[in-house]
Amino acid sequence: MATFNLKINGEQQMVDVDPSTPMLWVLRDHLKLVGTKYGCGIAQCGSCTIHLGGVAVRACMLTVSSVGNQEIRTIEGLSENGDHPVQKAWLEIDVPQCGYCQAGQIMSAAALLENNPNPSDNEIEMAMNGNICRCGTYTRIKKAIKTAAGSAS
Amino acid sequence: MNTISTKIGRRSFIKNTSLAGGGLILGFSWLNSCKPKEAQNMAVREMPSEWFEMNGYLKIGENNLVTIMSPNPEGGQNVKTSMPMIVAEELDVDWGNVIVEQAPLNTELYSRQFIGGSQAIRRGWNGLRMAGAAARQMLMEAAAQSWEVPLAEITTAAGMLYHKEGKRSASYGEMAATAAENEVPEDIALKSLDEFKIIGTSRKNVDGRSIVTGKPMFGVDTYTKGMLTAMIVHPPAFGMQLKSFDGEAIKSMQGIKDVFAVKVLDDDFTRQHFDTCTFLEVVAIVGSSTWEVMQAQKAISVQWEPFETYGEERQPYRGPQQSLTIPAGLENTETHRQMMSRMGSKQSTVVRRDGNPEGAFKSASKVIKRTYTAPFLAHNCMEPMNFFADVRDNKAELSGPLQKAELTEHTLSARLGIPLENIDINLTRLGGGYGRRSYAHWAVEAALISQKMQAPVKLVYSREDDMTGGIYRPMYQVTYKAALDKNNKLTAIHINAGGIPESPLYANRFPAGAVENYLAESWTINTNITIGSFRAPRSNFMASAEQSFLDEVAEAVNKDPIEFRLELLDQAKNNPVGERNDYDAERYAGVLKLVKEKSNWNNNESSLNQGVSAYFCHNSYAAQVVDMRWEKNQPIIDKVTCAIDCGIVVNPDAAANLCEGGIVDGIGNALFGELTFKDGVPEKSNFDKYRMIRMSEAPKEIDVHFVKNDSDPTGLGEPTFPPVFAALANAIYKATGKRYSHQPFLDNPLNT
Numbered sequence: 001m002a003t004f005n006l007k008i009n010g011e012q013q014m015v016d017v018d019p020s021t022p023m024l025w026v027l028r029d030h031l032k033l034v035g036t037k038y039g040c041g042i043a044q045c046g047s048c049t050i051h052l053g054g055v056a057v058r059a060c061m062l063t064v065s066s067v068g069n070q071e072i073r074t075i076e077g078l079s080e081n082g083d084h085p086v087q088k089a090w091l092e093i094d095v096p097q098c099g100y101c102q103a104g105q106i107m108s109a110a111a112l113l114e115n116n117p118n119p120s121d122n123e124i125e126m127a128m129n130g131n132i133c134r135c136g137t138y139t140r141i142k143k144a145i146k147t148a149a150g151s152a153s
Numbered sequence: 154m155n156t157i158s159t160k161i162g163r164r165s166f167i168k169n170t171s172l173a174g175g176g177l178i179l180g181f182s183w184l185n186s187c188k189p190k191e192a193q194n195m196a197v198r199e200m201p202s203e204w205f206e207m208n209g210y211l212k213i214g215e216n217n218l219v220t221i222m223s224p225n226p227e228g229g230q231n232v233k234t235s236m237p238m239i240v241a242e243e244l245d246v247d248w249g250n251v252i253v254e255q256a257p258l259n260t261e262l263y264s265r266q267f268i269g270g271s272q273a274i275r276r277g278w279n280g281l282r283m284a285g286a287a288a289r290q291m292l293m294e295a296a297a298q299s300w301e302v303p304l305a306e307i308t309t310a311a312g313m314l315y316h317k318e319g320k321r322s323a324s325y326g327e328m329a330a331t332a333a334e335n336e337v338p339e340d341i342a343l344k345s346l347d348e349f350k351i352i353g354t355s356r357k358n359v360d361g362r363s364i365v366t367g368k369p370m371f372g373v374d375t376y377t378k379g380m381l382t383a384m385i386v387h388p389p390a391f392g393m394q395l396k397s398f399d400g401e402a403i404k405s406m407q408g409i410k411d412v413f414a415v416k417v418l419d420d421d422f423t424r425q426h427f428d429t430c431t432f433l434e435v436v437a438i439v440g441s442s443t444w445e446v447m448q449a450q451k452a453i454s455v456q457w458e459p460f461e462t463y464g465e466e467r468q469p470y471r472g473p474q475q476s477l478t479i480p481a482g483l484e485n486t487e488t489h490r491q492m493m494s495r496m497g498s499k500q501s502t503v504v505r506r507d508g509n510p511e512g513a514f515k516s517a518s519k520v521i522k523r524t525y526t527a528p529f530l531a532h533n534c535m536e537p538m539n540f541f542a543d544v545r546d547n548k549a550e551l552s553g554p555l556q557k558a559e560l561t562e563h564t565l566s567a568r569l570g571i572p573l574e575n576i577d578i579n580l581t582r583l584g585g586g587y588g589r590r591s592y593a594h595w596a597v598e599a600a601l602i603s604q605k606m607q608a609p610v611k612l613v614y615s616r617e618d619d620m621t622g623g624i625y626r627p628m629y630q631v632t633y634k635a636a637l638d639k640n641n642k643l644t645a646i647h648i649n650a651g652g653i654p655e656s657p658l659y660a661n662r663f664p665a666g667a668v669e670n671y672l673a674e675s676w677t678i679n680t681n682i683t684i685g686s687f688r689a690p691r692s693n694f695m696a697s698a699e700q701s702f703l704d705e706v707a708e709a710v711n712k713d714p715i716e717f718r719l720e721l722l723d724q725a726k727n728n729p730v731g732e733r734n735d736y737d738a739e740r741y742a743g744v745l746k747l748v749k750e751k752s753n754w755n756n757n758e759s760s761l762n763q764g765v766s767a768y769f770c771h772n773s774y775a776a777q778v779v780d781m782r783w784e785k786n787q788p789i790i791d792k793v794t795c796a797i798d799c800g801i802v803v804n805p806d807a808a809a810n811l812c813e814g815g816i817v818d819g820i821g822n823a824l825f826g827e828l829t830f831k832d833g834v835p836e837k838s839n840f841d842k843y844r845m846i847r848m849s850e851a852p853k854e855i856d857v858h859f860v861k862n863d864s865d866p867t868g869l870g871e872p873t874f875p876p877v878f879a880a881l882a883n884a885i886y887k888a889t890g891k892r893y894s895h896q897p898f899l900d901n902p903l904n905t
């Protein structure tokens with residue numbers, strides 16, 4: 001066990017966990033930030049996508065000891081009132097079905113738009129290909145990303 | 154207006170004497186402390202100081218807010234929005250004043266709190282309407298009493314009561330206290346369809362906001378004070394059972410509390426339909442946190458041994474009790490294929506025979522024949538199986554994603570030795586179900602672990618535990634044969650269908666009834682690999698084979714595939730063969746005509762690679778046209794056009810979303826879905842090997858059209874899934890000249 005000081009969603013958090021613990025379980029079990037989801041544990045499904053220093057990463061394979069001083073953002077901290085352009089677009093297009101993968105989808109989409117405010121269809125597909133949705137909401141996810149891109153520009 | 158007697162579903166209207174202030178809904182507060190308030194559209198509204206319970210479905214606040222309970226679990230079908238919409242319609246309130254809550258399991262108040270068979274709206278339709286209409290009538294009676302005017306002179310609109318002269322008005326909230334004291338009316342007037350204001354208009358998902366902000370709403374998001382985390386270790390192969398394990402070696406690991414074996418079901422227990430249990434005994438590891446338990450799960454040493462053939466008693470959903478044999482052995486996919494091939498080449502049990510099929514084949518000028526196969530499939534719900542249980546002192550407080558909670562409750566009661574009335578089950582949102590969560594052995598495991606620990610426990614499956622734990626879509630094979638006479642006319646169809654361990658055959662579905670000479674045979678092969686319902690069971694395979702085969706026959710008789718199907722449906726309508734034909738030929742033809750019109754069939758540039766398919770299941774008719782290109786040995790799907798006849802559509806945008814989901818899911822499973830076995834071991838255990846459809850492979854556009862009609866609503870979650878397999882296969886044929894008859898279509902040596 002070791003103590004880690006983490007900066008998550010703009011707040012300083014201290015946890016006492018085994019250094020090998022993935023951020024996914026630190027967030028869920030220890031900080032009760034449960035919006036970040038477990039789907040596969042091997043970075044293949046994208047359900048656990050968070051931002052590390054502004055970059056989309058899979059929290060299930062990011063050990064707490066490798067975070068250091070980099071800032072972490074989770075779905076709970078994407079916006080104060082759920083009004084990030086991507087969240088707004090998701091509601092407008094009514095994207096989710098079961099909803100389980102959607103936090104990961106939104107975090108991937110938000111990171112994409114931060115780096116590329118006006119992505120092409122192909123760029124959207126490439127950026128989102130790491131996020132699985134078994135319900136099959138892909139066409140609406142793409143539409144919502146375009147809507148968010150349009151509203152932000 | 155229609156009048157419906159309240160005798161139907163009367164128990165749903167049990168008066169609130171037993172509920173007021175302390176009934177199950179209000180008393181079910183043990184989880185509320187760890188659940189956020191229902192957020193959604195009510196975030197800024199003041200909550201009322203008092204709720205008046207009108208019946209089990211709804212309560213009205215003095216400030217005119219209305220809470221509507223959604224009885225069935227939500228797993229992405231959007232019933233948590235559409236079921237309350239039906240209540241709100243008949244109650245005649247403004248949707249903006251409605252708060253929706255998920256009802257816990259309550260067999261006194263609700264019936265059929267299921268996810269399954271696409272029946273929530275169809276079977277809930279009348280009861281939900283009556284719940285709203287009964288409350289409205291009680292409010293109108295209250296107004297008539299207090300204003301001392303005849304009931305017939307009271308009208309309602311958007312949560313308000315009016316006297317016809319317009320001098321008096323009151324909100325529902327003002328009359329709710331009086332109304333809640335009134336008797337439930339004997340007869341209830343329902344709105345006529347042209348009076349609908351909410352049904353048929355698109356309303357956003359009531360949980361949309363909670364989802365996009367990451368609020369806790371799923372079973373795995375349950376955390377309570379003192380809660381322990383548990384995982385199980387199950388045998389690595391079908392055909393194996395627990396021999397021994399070394400728990401002591403991992404008990405010293407960080408955070409580990411206990412390690413013990415769990416016997417999931419008693420040997421002499423008569424299983425209900427959904428009590429399929431792959432591994433009768435598992436090892437439970439209990440600890441403080443998920444990661445710690447995961448480490449112990451990797452470290453534990455367990456010995457397994459092959460089991461002997463055994464029997465189990467089972468009470469199916471319908472029909473008499475069955476004695477099943479679970480065969481010993483470590484099975485292989487290659488052997489499965491050989492066994493299916495042998496069975497399919499023999500004569501089997503005849504399920505339906507019309508005319509003289511043998512004669513027609515004997516005198517045929519041409520016979521077309523093709524065999525179709527499909528593999529076992531894992532459900533792969535994105536939320537792995539999990540369940541929360543707090544079982545102490547002859548009482549069980551349970552919570553999790555269940556599709557058939559009222560059946561699971563009986564199994565839990567029997568296994569825990571706790572009476573039904575001491576078991577409370579809270580229904581959490583399902584991170585996908587597709588049939589998998591009807592088989593809740595993991596709920597029993599969680600409850601037994603909690604009972605042993607005498608502490609609240611959340612059982613979580615890893616992805617690997619989930620994918621290798623059984624309850625799969627069965628493996629299937631069907632051979633279709635068609636006889637053409639010297640005039641190139643279709644004279645006979647022969648279907649030989651079977652599977653491991655169930656047959657996919659629906660002998661009375663199309664094209665039965667449309668072909669003069671018809672023979673349908675069925676067979677099964679036993680296995681110890683467990684199976685379960687998988688989105689449109691059996692239909693999901695039969696549609697793909699039947700609709701691909703009809704395409705091939707249409708080509709052989711030189712007819713347009715849609716025209717050919719319409720001619721057969723004409724025959725079935727005007728001059729049906731046989732008596733038990735399980736479809737309405739006119740509605741079937743209706744979706745084909747609509748999809749033809751909307752897809753620009755044979756009439757545009759991409760029509761070169763268009764494929765069509767249509768199927769009837771779960772009381773609804775669906776037809777699809779796939780437009781695609783073939784590049785680098787895989788399809789680029791530009792568009793899927795879908796026509797569906799599911800009666801009245803409650804929430805059109807959400808309904809279209811569900812159709813889109815079925816189509817994407819179907820294309821994904823058709824192209825990639827497959828689970829194979831070697832010596833009883835599933836050869837895929839996570840998404841690195843089990844290929845799921847991803848965004849770049851999904852259709853670029855999906856265009857859904859509903860047939861407009863006034864029929865009561867029918868199924869929607871499943872009907873768009875089965876036909877798309879064949880629409881895709883038929884489009885691939887146009888593009889490549891090859892018939893892809895073996896699933897998965899891609900990277901499958903059987904298709905070359």
